[in-house]
Amino acid sequence: MSNKNTRLLATLIIGGLAIVCPLLLCFSKEGIKMSNFNQVILMGNFTRDPQLSYTPNQTPVVEFGLAVNRKWKAEDGAEREDVLFIECQAFGKRAEVITKFFKKGSPIFVQGRLKLERWDSEDGKTHSRIRVAVQSFEFIGGKETENERR
Numbered sequence: 001m002s003n004k005n006t007r008l009l010a011t012l013i014i015g016g017l018a019i020v021c022p023l024l025l026c027f028s029k030e031g032i033k034m035s036n037f038n039q040v041i042l043m044g045n046f047t048r049d050p051q052l053s054y055t056p057n058q059t060p061v062v063e064f065g066l067a068v069n070r071k072w073k074a075e076d077g078a079e080r081e082d083v084l085f086i087e088c089q090a091f092g093k094r095a096e097v098i099t100k101f102f103k104k105g106s107p108i109f110v111q112g113r114l115k116l117e118r119w120d121s122e123d124g125k126t127h128s129r130i131r132v133a134v135q136s137f138e139f140i141g142g143k144e145t146e147n148e149r150r
Contacts, residue, residue: 038113040132043140044068046106047085052099062095064088064102066110066132088112090134098137109138 047065054060068084088110090098102108112134120126 040110040112040114042066042068042086042088042110042112042132044086044108044110046102046104046108049104050099050102052095059091060093060095060099062090062098064098066108087129087131088134089115089131090137094134094137098134101139107140109140110134111136 044066047067050062050064052060052062064087066086066088068086070082070084072080074080098108110132112132114130115133116128116130118126118128
């Protein structure tokens, strides 16, 4: 086989979560190798008001939760719904804008990457969670007045 690279694009939609995966396949004497890719696209509603804080060097950071719903009809005809709760984090100007214009229940379109966080608790146990590191976002819905926002 030659050392040709072939690009493929796959989209996975799981519970309202769309994951776009460009696949780079490299053909070599050892076989097919695939490059890594980490990108998440979400559309959901805030589960709570965004929480703004600052790093030691005064960079704004906002944390918020998103609820992503998926509705479907079961075989028995009953309406069903799954809700996936996802933790998100944004930095800098994005953090300030999210804090200013969004609140609990607000819809948002988010693009980012998955990030694994690990920490040890005081009792010596190791904990971990996966959260979305927000790289961009879009407003969804109509324009609100200041009174409607708060």
